[in-house]
Amino acid sequence: MEHFIVSARKYRPQNFVDVVGQQAITNTLDNAIKNNHLAQALLFTGPRGVGKTSCARILAKKINQQNAELSEDEDFAFNIFELDAASNNSVDDIRSLTDQVRIPPQTGQYKIYIIDEVHMLSASAFNAFLKTLEEPPAHAIFILATTEKHKIIPTILSRCQIFDFKRIGVLDAKNYLKIICEKEGITAEDDALHIIAQKADGAMRDALSIFDRVVSFSGKNLTRQAVTENLNVLDYDTYFNMTDLLLNNKIPEVLNAFNTVLAKGFEGHHFINGLASHFRDLLVAKDKITIELLEVGDAAKKKYLTQSIKASIPFLMQAIHKANDCDLNYRASKNKRLLVELTLMQIASITFDGEKKKPANYIIPATFFQALSPAPKKIIKIVQKKVAPLETQKLSEQKPKLEKPVLKSAQRRTSSLSLKSIHQKKVVKKSVVEENFDNHPKDSFTEKQLQDLWISYITFLQQKGERSIASIFATDVPKLEPNFKVSFSVPNKLMEEQFRKGRPKLLNFLRKKLNNYGIDIFVKLNETIEKKFAYTPLEKFNKMKEVNPLLEKLRQTFELDL
Structure with a gap:
């Protein structure tokens, strides 16, 4: 069996040309050797694995080759002394080194001393090394290498020619x-x-x-x-699929996709940072000038260009901001998974156009994604209990100001004999003409589907804070008539007027959800259901007394007035 040599050793650079990503430094060193302009103390600093020690060895070999009459195969290994400062960091080790420096080389012109991880030397060892480094013999060249330049004392740094190695692209x-x-x-x-x-x-x-x-x-x-x-890394497809779900406001699918990521063993912190980087790359891909900043393959670059068209700049900016906030708060959070899930739900709600004014941390209501209970009448009663009765009371006690529904354009009162009023009547007649939906889809649906969506819309209004109109929509159960006509009853004229004002948005919601643009809603005035709610204190007390007769005895005992 042939002995295996790892690639890091097998393909270690033997010449400056082979060094990857450090062309500026290798060219400088090569020219310094050719022009005999090389300092006697050099410091190679930079991250691990970028070629510091390799460049030091190549330089040590090249220095003597330049002035030698021997072949280039001669590496002058006996003139190169390599010291690991991590394990030889005492004063005695440095004194032993300085004693060797005094002896000139037997062949070649220079003796080269490579001290790796020089920052590991003790303070006393550094001080012992100062004099030799400042005034070395003519035949000695020192090459120091370190990953942590800040740990080297300034007096050493000032005596060295410093080369900063960069990360390899x-x-x-x-x-x-x-x-x-x-x-x-x-x-x-x-x-x-x-x-x-x-x-x-x-x-x-x-x-x-x-x-x-x-x-x-x-x-x-x-x-x-x-x-x-x-x-075990998250590839591009994970972030591409997640971004598609976020752009389409699919919160349930987003949460399931995040759960799949966690099931693979990835941390939420790693995922949200990767998602923020993905949004950054989409932002970069939007401009031809910055597209070169994408450090991805050609196949992935095409995907970024395609998805960047779907994602708007405002969405990407808000998404990056929310992901960054999640990153900052992740370590302090006690429920880290919930923090990431809330962030994803907020990002998925950015492009949702269900509301005109959304708060900063708006999340789409869950009623848009989950099915409701199969008993609409029962749910209507539950919704009615949640609706504030005082708001309904105020509506019923007020006298209706207008007998007929009024359009926004005609809400101001004007004299019936003025020219302005005649002009407004013409405008109202024109605006009454509704859009023609003859060419739009008209899918069939059941009465139950209608009632489920009706309750969903009531819940949506309550979450928005529009409890008054929500209470009106909850006064009755809608009924499906032939030809997709929907009938609904209200107890008084004021509620009828308010219902007509909220009817266009409700109608638009039902048409989109049911994919039927032939739906129309007709409101009826039915005073028999006017006493469905308890408005006055006496009516409320009587309702409570029906449930618990002992309340009447309590009132009489304490002589309470209503």
């Missing part, structure tokens, strides 16, 4: 993985390599380690599905 890492796939005879989807590069988070060594792991899992054929399954 996703596209650079992906392209390097493509080269490795070609060398290893592996076929890989572009999105699969892109996910590996993203998961590495700017570290090439991590990208190669992940690559080895995925190859062990799926063999010589890397697919996006296999990579996401092995790395």
Whole structure:
């Protein structure tokens, strides 16, 4: 069995050309060697896995090769001394190093000392190293490498030429993985390599380690599905599907989709951060100038362009704001799942046009998504109990000001003999003509479906705070007549007038929900149901006395007046 060598070692850069994503630094170092302009103390700093130690080794080998008459295969390894400061961080270790520095090289021009993880040196070790670093022998060059520059004392920093290594870009890492796939005879989807590069988070060594792991899992054929399954990451499709549901106000499906994400073992914090990033990418995809900021594969970029057309900029801005608030409050929340679910419901309600003025944290009422009880009459009684009786009382006690329903355009009183009144009458006659729905659908429906939606609309009005009109719609049960005509009875003229004012919105709601634009509602005045509610204190007491006769004895005992 052949010994396996991990890709991070097998494909470690041997020349500056092989170093990924650090062209500015490698070009600087290469030119410094050619022009004999190299400092005697260099500090390589940056995140892990970006090529600091590799560049230090390449530089150490190149320094002596430049002035040597030997072949380029000679690496002058005996002139390169590598010290791990994590395990050799004492004063004695540094003193031993300074003693070696005094001895010139046997061959070659320079002795190179690479001190890795230099920030791990103790304070006394740093102080012991200062003098040697400030005035090194002509044949000594020090290359220090660290991931935490802020832990190095300023006196050391001031004596070094500092090179800041950057994180390796996703596209650079992906392209390097493509080269490795070609060398290893592996076929890989572009999105699969892109996910590996993203998961590495700017570290090439991590990208190669992940690559080895995925190859062990799926063999010589890397697919996006296999990579996401092995790395347990949420792929683009999860966020694309979730965004479609949010744009279509499908709150029940949104909650089910989030539950599926949690069932896969992902945290809500990870999901909401990914969703915010997805909204950011959709915002970026809206402009041709910023589309280059999308660090995704070609297939995913097409999906982003398609979905960005559906999502408006106001929606994306509000959604990002809500997702960001959820991210900030996540750690402090005791019920983290509920916090994310509320955020998703608020985002799904952004594009809902059921109300003109919505509060900042508006959520679509649940009555729009769940079926109601099959007994409409019973529910009407329950709704009637919830409706404030005082509002109904005020309506019944008031005298009707108008005998006929009045349109908004004709609500101002004018003299019947003025020219203005004649003009207004003409306008009213024109506005009475309703829209023609002959070419619209007219699906059949049952009386029960009608009554269920009627109760749903009453509940919706109550949640909006329009309890007065809700109480009027709850005074009777609508009945379905032939030719999709709906009849409804009210006890007095004032309620009839108020019903007619609320009729257009109710009619529009029923037509859309039942997909029948032939529906019409006729209101009837039926004074026999006028005493359905108890309006005066005496009527209320009599109603209560019917339920509990002992109330009359209580009134007489304490000589109470009504």
